[in-house]
Amino acid sequence: MTDLQKIYRYIEEHEEEHITKVQEFLRQPSVSAEDLGIRECADLLCSYYKDLGCQEVEIVETNGHPGVWAYYNADNEKTIVNYCMYDTQPVEGEEWSSPPFEANVVEKPSLGKVIIARGAVNSKGGYRMWLNALEAIIAIQGKLPVNIMFTAEGEEELGSPHFPQIIAKYQNRLKEADAVLGCGPSQDQEGKIKMFLGVKGIVYLELECSGKSWGRGPQAFDIHSSTKAIVDSPVWRLINALSTMVSGDGNTILIEGWYDKVASPSLEDIELVDKLVEVFDDRVWKESFKIKRWIDDLEGKDLILKYLYSTTLNIDGIWGGYTGPGTKTVLPHKVICKVDVRVVPNQKPEDVVPLIRAHLDKHGYNDIEIREHDRYGWSKTSVKEPVAQAVLSVYKGYGKKVEVWPHMGGSAPFYLYTQNLNLPVAGGGLGHGGRAHSPDEYLVIQGNEKVAGLVEAEKSYVDILYAYAGWNRGSSISYSSPQKAL
Amino acid sequence: MTDLQKIYRYIEEHEEEHITKVQEFLRQPSVSAEDLGIRECADLLCSYYKDLGCQEVEIVETNGHPGVWAYYNADNEKTIVNYCMYDTQPVEGEEWSSPPFEANVVEKPSLGKVIIARGAVNSKGGYRMWLNALEAIIAIQGKLPVNIMFTAEGEEELGSPHFPQIIAKYQNRLKEADAVLGCGPSQDQEGKIKMFLGVKGIVYLELECSGKSWGRGPQAFDIHSSTKAIVDSPVWRLINALSTMVSGDGNTILIEGWYDKVASPSLEDIELVDKLVEVFDDRVWKESFKIKRWIDDLEGKDLILKYLYSTTLNIDGIWGGYTGPGTKTVLPHKVICKVDVRVVPNQKPEDVVPLIRAHLDKHGYNDIEIREHDRYGWSKTSVKEPVAQAVLSVYKGYGKKVEVWPHMGGSAPFYLYTQNLNLPVAGGGLGHGGRAHSPDEYLVIQGNEKVAGLVEAEKSYVDILYAYAGWNRGSSISYSSPQKAL
Known part of the structure; x- marks a missing residue:
């Protein structure tokens, strides 16, 4: 039995324990928007890094929720940085079939056994599987095949407002690393593997229209709606203002200069998209x-291009006035909406608020307030980077088809690694979860002929780590996967 | 000491007891929209009618909240109908300086002692003062100077959807009455008396835009907002649809045919408005x-005309997606707004939904759902009616200036009396309260040089009842007020 096979067997033999560890992490709520369980979860994460044998484990205080730094010294030439978001989206107002913080294992039609929990796939569930894989390696090999700098934050779902503080503190050490690598479930429900070589940037903001700022309409509280005959309405004002910002179908942004810096896809991107279309x-x-139906009933390559290269202006939520049951006749004194903007290469996230401000001012809405909550840039890593090739080599070894996306539609603060530290970022692994940001978020545990369960997922993380460790030099254990892909 | 003076003194001597009774009524929540305390409040109201000595007191079951019918037989030729709404607006989401159902007496700058409570002025507080006045008359005189048919409902704030059932049950008896008369606080905070000879009608509805009805956008739940690049947004759709319904300032309704049936002010109305302008x-x-600032910075007569003769389309509330703290990035699957429409003579409330439906369909929004919650018509009574003249005669006797409004901007189900039963409707009395439908709703208890407190208010209700009782024939007690006004 090879060392790798021993690690595999260790994972198989510890399946129940590993599932329990995933559940433990998910049962500790960590809703950053509501400051629910955040510090407790950071402490739990510290205990995980200590259990791994990290020589350095510390809570990193910020002006917001704490981060975590940990360093695992394997006395190796190669060092990876690992990213962790230990926070999750809220569950407020959602209806779950199994309570979001009970992390129950339930049978899901066509997917087998899954854990249903907030954070199951985004991202605590998958992250704990990654730590399980590292533990298995250490249990058999005594140590990991690379040094790891762990960087964790509890504010990803808030737009990572203080992650720069965490990165800044360890900047000189992080710069010495070779790449950013992390493993997690990357299969869709049909088992197809997706790999994303980057992310869009995001700006999250609130727009508020109030009688107080306007100088018209109710100044201080909601008033009897019979006054509408002679009192202006902040709600109608915001609605009319918003309607000037997008086309009739809501899909083209009419703000002047919005698309000016949007870059055409690079040659590498075009090659990747052409391959994507096939699978x-x-x-x-x-x-x-x-x-x-998708926007404009798009299909195939058109749909992929739209998904990848669209900058978007989305209303995440809107509220004002009476929103309870039945009838209440009031003229509201204010209305607020939450907006997220996704920025693509080469848009600058810092341009977003000034462009919206200028648009509102130009249309006479200079009283409408804009509150920027958080922002960060897009990030891209070339598929030619060794860390990306290592991941792909493992998939190729499995004989599995891979969708390689130039970047994803979602956002993560990877620009801090790519743009600020000049490190390539890649990741991957088997496993599947779904419904991120939605009720009944889940992570597959058992697996079936299509998607990997926890055991196969963790094995793939072991493979990926060794593939990268051995990329430029001989690995200390036998690893037979082909060394080049795509 | 005349009998009237004895009644006055009775009220003075029972001030504390009367305040307590007002508090008792207000401490019993009766929020119709939330079905909070409704039946308990109906039972409490029944006990009040029994205490008065009504020969008939009965809960009137409807398809919604119960009504109350009571009959006080004074063996008199003259019979009035009295209207009571025992329900109130909700308090959800409001911040009160004194809890809305504690009905505490607090000192309010410039107004003296007030009771702060939901329903204080709209309308349970004033209604209990009216009952206090009736009790005082009975205590001294043995009986009331008119027969009274009490008709009470617990759904006024819902648009009185089942009040027609209550009226229908007693229709034949109600038709035999001479007028509808009720007393309550009618002074503004400066002490000026307002009298409203009618009401606007109202239609309350909800508009909902959902991916499910549309066939585009998220069909079942809010999804990750990164999908906005390729998924349509029901929120943008509703915003764009709403913006087609009103002018840029939100004040002119652009729905075809909306203003077609709006009547010009009658000659009587014009005379009243000309007098109003002076005061x-x-x-x-x-x-x-x-x-x-009012709409278009209107003043004087223009402001009055706008207030009285404007039909309005108001958004009472809007909500969709994530409305909690911080950041949550979702593309909402639906959004809802509550809308109230005020109709003026000679608009028909039953036309409102078809007009909005036709407008939405014409603009391609046939998937947006309209749910009508409640509707009723406008109502007007001529100032020349004896019941109106009786009220005015009392004010004239006090030497007080009165603002006589052809109708108010608000709504009440008086069309059931005026249009269906052909009865005139009037009311009035001293006293002051404010902030109907808002936090810190209040009713003045102590009074000052400007506004009447509870004692003076109740005395005025006694005066009004006797004025009307004696209008066509000699009153049984000496009443010296001039018998004609305005």
């Missing part, structure tokens, strides 16, 4: 998100 | 509603 099947997404 | 001071309204 991409939008039915999985339709099923996952419960979508019948 | 009307909008500063009190500005202070009361916390308004700096």
Whole structure:
């Protein structure tokens, strides 16, 4: 039995214990928006790094929620940085079939056993599987095949406002690393593997229209709606203002200068998209998100291009006045909406608020307030980087098809690694979860012929780590996967 | 000492007891929209009618909240109908300086002692003062000077959807009455008396835009907002649809045919408005509603005409997606807004939904759902009616200036009396309260040089009842007020 096989067997033999550890992490709420369980979860994460044998484990205080720094010294030439977000989205107002913080294992039609929990796939569930894989390696080999600098934050779902503080503190050490690598479930529900070589940037903001700022309408509280005959309405004002910002279908942004810096896809991106078209099947997404028709009924390559290269202006939430049951006749004194903007290469996130401000002012809405909550830039890593090639080599070794996306539609603060530290970022691994940011978020535990369960997922993380460790030099254990892919 | 003076003294001597009774009524929550305390409040009201000595007191079951019918037989030729709404607006989401159902007596700058409570002025507080006045008359005189048919409902704030059932049950008896008369606080905070000879009608509805109805956008739940690049947004759709319904300032309704049936003011109305202009001071309204500027900076007669003869389309509330603290990035699957429409003579409330439906369909929004919650018509009574003249005669006797409004901007289900039963409707009395439908709703208890407190208010209700009782024939007690006004 090879050392690798011993690690595999260790994972198999510790399946129940590993599932329990995933559940433990998920049962500790860590809702950053509501400051629910955040510090407790940071402490729990510290205990995990200590259990691994990290020589340095510390809570990193910030002006917001704490981060965590840990360093695992394997006395190796190669060092990776690992990213962790230990926070999750809220669950407020959502209806779950199993309570979001009970992390129950339930049978899901066509997917087998899954854990249902907030954070199951985004991202605590998958992260704990990654730590399980590291523990298995250490249990058999005595140590990891690379040094790891762990950087964890508890504010990713808030737009990582203080992650720069965490990175800044360890900047000189992080710069010495070779790459950023992390493993997690990357299969869709049909088992297809997705790999994203980057992320879009995001700006999250609130727009508020109030009688107080306007000088018209109710100044201090909601008033009897019979006054509408002679009193202006901040709600109508915000609605009219918003409607000037997008086209009739809501999909083209009419703010002057918005698209000026949007870059055309690079040659590498075009090559990747052409390969993607061959394997991409939008039915999985339709099923996952419960979508019948895409914007403009797009298909195939058009759909992929739209997804990748669209900057978007989305209303995440809107509220004002009476929102309870039945009838209450009031003229509201204010209304607020939450907006997220996704920025693509080469847009600058710092341009977003000034552009919206200028648009509102130009249309006479200079009283509408803009509150920027958080912002960060897009990030991209070339598929040619060794860390990306290492991940792909493992998939190739499995004989599995891979969708390689130039970047994803979502956002993560990877610009801090790529733009600020000049480190490539990649990741991957088997496993599947879904419904991120939605009720009944889940992570597959048992697996079936299509998607990997916890055991196979963790094995793939072991493979990926060794593949990268051995990329430029001989690995200390036998690893037979081909060393080049795509 | 005349009998009237004895009644006055009785009220003075029972001030504390009367305040306690007002508090008791207000401490019993009766929020119709939330079905909070409704039946308990109906039972409490029944006990009040029994205490008065009504020969008939009965809960009237409806398809919604129960009504109350009571009959006080004074063996008199003259019979009035009295209207009571025993329900109130909700308090959800409001911040009160004194809890809304504690009905505490607090000192309010410039107004003296007030009771702060939901329903204080709209309308349980004033209604209990009216019952206190009736009790005082009975205590001294043995009986009331008119027969009274009490008709009470617990759904006024819902648009009185089942009040027609209550009226229908007693229709034949109600038709035999001479007028509808009720007393309550009618002074503004400067002490000026307002009398409203009618009401606007109202239609309350919800508009909902959902991915499910549309067939585009998220079909079942809020999804990750990174999908906005390729998924349509029901929120943008509703915003764009709403913006087609009103002018840029939100004040002119652009729905085809909306204004077709709006009547010009009658000659009687014009005479009343011309008199109103002489006494009307909008500063009190500005202070009361916390308004700096009216629509189009209107003043004087223009402001009055706008207030009285405008049909309005108001958004009472809007909500969709994530409305909690911090950041949550979702593309919402639906958004809802509550809308109230005020109809003026000669608009028909039953036309409102078809007009909005036709407008939405014409603009391609046939998937947006309209749910009508409640509707009723406008109502008007001529100032020449004896019941109106009786009220005015009392004010004239006090030497007080009166603002006589052809109708109010608000709504009440008086069309059931005026249009269905052909009965005139009037009311009035001293006293002051404010902040209807808002936090810190209040009713003045102590009074000062400007506004009447509870004792003076109740005395005025006694005066009004006797004025009407004696209008066509000699009153049984000496009543010296002049018998004609305005």
